């Protein structure tokens with residue numbers, strides 16, 4: 040990561056003054072909102088998947104293998120903490136920041152100091168007022184003890200220091216009109232109702248879709264097409280419909296009935312009694328196949344650059360690949376023949392597939408999309424089994440014996 044960090048323009052390659060022999064600084068890399076917009080426009084123009092938000096884009100950029108590409112990303116950094124330092128540590132947080140700045144590091148811009156509870160509240164409210172104007176996303180404040188010696192006295196719990204705490208701002212809400220309800224088919228066949236909204240600006244981004252979760256939620260909130268609704272968005276979380284403004288309901292609006300068939304393949308939907316989710320039970324459903332491939336390629340799973348919605352949809356529509364195994368048989372000619380796919384991005388995708396063969400086993404196990412197997416369970420399975428053959432040979436009893444693996448998970452893994 041060092042060579043990537045060095046490409047961030049605000050990271051000094053040489054320090055000013057007399058730095059100590061050993062100096063470990065801590066901070067956070069971010070992507071500016073304006074830079075993020077430009078980067079996404081460029082990616083879309085080149086047929087690449089846009090990033091979901093600046094935070095993902097920044098994290099993804101730092102993991103890239105080619106520092107030259109990282110250098111083109113609009114990244115910034117704030118340094119605000121110290122690790123190991125051989126000599127000359129200042130006595131307070133404020134002085135640490137001054138010192139870092141003198142040495143040439145970019146430090147946190149928005150800082151308040153106070154002694155009383157009221158000072159804290161005032162600072163938090165002030166930041167809340169200005170944070171939308173900042174060119175980077177922020178969803179909260181960090182409150183720290185200024186005196187470093189007092190921090191030592193406070194110590195830490197098993198999870199976190201006692202001398203610092205994070206404050207998160209409440210999710211932002213907005214009112215808009217629900218134009219329609221569509222059904223999204225997940226990789227497990229789940230049918231999720233989605234609110235199609237009159238576009239509205241919330242928490243710095245334009246929102247035109249929000250999740251309605253499931254049929255029970257729609258009934259509980261009595262959401263109807265044409266209603267004026269309150270939506271909520273917090274940080275990276277998917278926007279959700281919170282409630283209906285019933286005063287504004289138009290006359291004759293009918294209660295919504297969830298269609299009981301898959302919108303993609305028309306298979307009749309099924310639901311287990313204990314479940315709230317209706318599912319398409321057709322294993323060949325194209326929407327599920329797309330979801331499985333996208334999940335496999337996702338950053339949290341096999342992390343295959345370029346394997347997003349746009350590419351995956353075309354692979355399936357053209358019959359080039361409808362399962363994970365077939366991805367690895369794709370040729371450059373096939374991928375480059377897809378719309379909005381230049382030779383270079385096609386090659387990047389194939390290189391990404393090749394690199395995925397070296398990923399940790401838990402990423403593969405998670406990427407397969409086995410029902411109930413999240414990253415935590417995938418890691419637990421891979422601590423016990425060192426290769427896929429061992430895992431495939433495991434019985435349900437073997438699996439249940441693993442920490443974090445219960446009956447339902449064991450059955451699901453074994454069946455798969």
Ligand SMILES: [Zn+2]
Nearest residue numbers: 301304319324
């Ligand atoms: Zn279907």
